[in-house]
Amino acid sequence: KEAPLQKDDVSVPKMPPFDYSPPPYNGPSAGEILAKRKDYLSPSLFHLYKKPLNVVDGKMQYLFDDEGRRYVDAFGGIATVCCGHCHPDVVDAIIKQTKRLQHSTVLYLNSAIADFAEALASKLPGDLKVVFFTNSGTEANELAIMMARLYTGCQDIISLRNGYHGNATGTMGATGQSIWKFNVVQSGVHHALNPDPYRGVFGSDGEKYAKDVQDLIDFGTSGNVAAFISETIQGVGGIVELAPGYLPAVYGSIKNAGGISIADEVQSGFARTGSHFWGFESQGVVPDIVTMAKSIGNGIPLGAVVTTPKIAVVLTRRSYFNTFGGNPVCTAAGLAVLRVIEKENLQENALLVGSYLKDRLMAMKNKYEIIGDVRGRGLMLGIELVTDRQEKTPAKAETLHVMDQMKELGVLIGKGGFYGNVFRITPPLCFTKEDADFLVDSMDYVMSRM
Numbered sequence: 001k002e003a004p005l006q007k008d009d010v011s012v013p014k015m016p017p018f019d020y021s022p023p024p025y026n027g028p029s030a031g032e033i034l035a036k037r038k039d040y041l042s043p044s045l046f047h048l049y050k051k052p053l054n055v056v057d058g059k060m061q062y063l064f065d066d067e068g069r070r071y072v073d074a075f076g077g078i079a080t081v082c083c084g085h086c087h088p089d090v091v092d093a094i095i096k097q098t099k100r101l102q103h104s105t106v107l108y109l110n111s112a113i114a115d116f117a118e119a120l121a122s123k124l125p126g127d128l129k130v131v132f133f134t135n136s137g138t139e140a141n142e143l144a145i146m147m148a149r150l151y152t153g154c155q156d157i158i159s160l161r162n163g164y165h166g167n168a169t170g171t172m173g174a175t176g177q178s179i180w181k182f183n184v185v186q187s188g189v190h191h192a193l194n195p196d197p198y199r200g201v202f203g204s205d206g207e208k209y210a211k212d213v214q215d216l217i218d219f220g221t222s223g224n225v226a227a228f229i230s231e232t233i234q235g236v237g238g239i240v241e242l243a244p245g246y247l248p249a250v251y252g253s254i255k256n257a258g259g260i261s262i263a264d265e266v267q268s269g270f271a272r273t274g275s276h277f278w279g280f281e282s283q284g285v286v287p288d289i290v291t292m293a294k295s296i297g298n299g300i301p302l303g304a305v306v307t308t309p310k311i312a313v314v315l316t317r318r319s320y321f322n323t324f325g326g327n328p329v330c331t332a333a334g335l336a337v338l339r340v341i342e343k344e345n346l347q348e349n350a351l352l353v354g355s356y357l358k359d360r361l362m363a364m365k366n367k368y369e370i371i372g373d374v375r376g377r378g379l380m381l382g383i384e385l386v387t388d389r390q391e392k393t394p395a396k397a398e399t400l401h402v403m404d405q406m407k408e409l410g411v412l413i414g415k416g417g418f419y420g421n422v423f424r425i426t427p428p429l430c431f432t433k434e435d436a437d438f439l440v441d442s443m444d445y446v447m448s449r450m
């Protein structure tokens with residue numbers, strides 16, 4: 001079946017063929033689920049579309065709704081599905097492990113956790129080789145921040161305006177957007193100017209923004225800090241690639257102030273940027289702690305903190321563990337993910353298809369005034385919509401409209417940025433050029449009718 005608009009209009013772009021039909025769905029309708037959600041699920045939850053989508057099947061870069069309609073998942077879950085939905089190798093690994101041992105605690109030995117830790121460490125540079133598993137990105141960042149404070153004996157954390165690091169109090173503190181923050185105690189965090197080449201005050205001059213971090217150290221702290229934490233491409237913040245030269249200068253200032261550097265690779269890790277396996281590599285730095293989640297298990301709840309033996313030792317001062325972190329089913333999935341990325345050359349694909357898609361989107365920018373900026377790397381791309389290019393006025397309503405219409409055509413994309421006016425394109429890394437063409441042609445179709 002085709003997405004709703006496809007059947008009515010012969011001029012609409014056609015979705016690339018895909019040889020798979022999901023089994024028939026006999027479950028509750030979207031309306032029934034919505035009613036339950038209203039009564040039994042947190043009112044904080046929101047859905048993206050005017051007419052909510054009831055997703056019942058997933059296969060590689062595609063999702064299927066309750067009527068068997070296929071959609072290109074160009075959001076990739078939320079940048080979580082790197083190998084593709086229900087990738088057979090990942091599913092096999094999960095089933096095999098589930099049949100054998102579904103749960104084991106860190107109190108006993110089990111090879112699933114040790115094998116994955118070893119494989120993960122082999123993907124990291126320098127002395128980054130000690131892994132602590134968590135269940136989410138939030139937990140990973142909470143732990144990283146705590147480790148930095150314990151290791152340095154300092155409390156001050158520096159993070160970026162517009163960054164996103166999680167939804168518990170420590171990570172909410174490090175997050176730099178009011179829309180994701182509640183008024184609860186989040187002490188000890190200083191937010192530096194965002195090195196945002198599009199909206200930032202210093203354009204693409206990374207070293208000028210880095211001076212602001214030095215100023216924060218000099219004027220806002222005792223001169224010593226615990227850590228600097230940032231993403232290398234801000235995801236939730238609207239796919240903002242940090243200005244070139246920023247991280248080397250900041251990591252230098254932090255080191256001089258006795259602090260350590262934490263790279264939050266929750267969205268930008270696992271080959272997504274195409275040019276490198278980790279986002280931080282594009283700035284030529286080596287952090288002291290790397291945090292990860294999302295793609296690590298292809299969407300399975302799993303996160304990790306990787307650090308050096310010297311820093312990891314701080315956790316031995318007390319008893320510290322995590323009941324589900326490193327669950328063997330999740331780590332078996334993680335190991336399968338690393339193998340699939342390698343076997344299927346997903347990093348190379350992210351680079352090739354991502355560059356192709358970015359070029360096509362840049363060409364669209366020349367066609368439509370509403371596209372203020374196209375940015376990002378590999379298969380982590382952002383498209384910022386503005387009603388006035390000079391003023392960079394966020395085109396919030398138009399963003400929602402385009403997203404909604406693209407969904408009707410069969411393309412799911414994400415949305416982010418402080419003003420909610422940036423499309424986030426973070427598909428599974430098996431995304432093809434044909435999928436990219438379909439995405440751009442669909443956006444063109446919708447924009448040409450606005």
Ligand code: PLP
Nearest residue numbers: 136137138164165166235266267
């Ligand atoms: N860090 C980054 C960069 C994220 O994008 C997110 C989630 O979107 C998090 C941390 C928090 O991860 P989680 O939602 O798994 O707790």
